Amino acid sequence: MATFATSADRPWKDPDLEPNAIEYNSNVLQLFMEGLDCQPPGQVLDLGPVCQENISFFARRVKRLYVCDMFIRLERCLGKGDSVGRIWQELDYPPESFDGILLWELADRLDDKEVRTLVKLCHTILKPGGMAVVLVLGEQIARFGVNSFVVGQDFKVRLRPQPHLHLPIRSRQNRDVLAMMTPLNPAKSFICRPGFMEFLFTRD
Secondary structure (H helix, E strand, O other), X not given: OOEEEEOOOOOOOOHHHOHHHOEEEOHHHHHHHHXXXXXXOOEEEEOOOOOHHHHHHHHOOOOEEEEOOHHHHHHHHXXXXXXXXXXXXXXXXXXXXEEEEEXXXXXXXXXXXXXXXXXXXXXXXXXXXXXXXXXXXXXXXXXXXXXXXXXXXXXXXXXXXXXXXXXXXXXXXXXXXXXXXXXXXXXXXXXXXXXXXXXXXXXO
């Protein structure tokens, strides 16, 4: 069962583990790009947070990059006390529009019902054979708050705190993630050194 905490519940204790000090090589992003490179240039949707480095990184490698920052939309929705369901209209893209979707750790910020809605939308707007990148935060990373995952050369990723975003966190086990992402199919998963998981899912 998923557990729930707010970002401010547990402050960081070890300065060596703060997001600004974390850097790692992303196996999932490398597989994601290798998959895209095996087909004609396609379209990718990045669900945020907005990061100029990521826009530059992906825009050079795909036919068209769309950025829809669902993190800032979720923050505004929760701040107004509105139903989270209101934000899904932002993903009103035509069916089978995208070859890839970057969800990052958005699912960690949603309850199970909301995740199911998000996954259903992603399944609809992904092309057959399309891929989705999902990150699930470990406790040490999650306790700091929301971060953008800044992609650099050779798929080296560093974390950049987003202090303007104050969103809840749901900690989930591996089996919970696999279940909540149905009907997308798990392709690969990796445990990263900073203590979180990377997943690559595909659509049949």
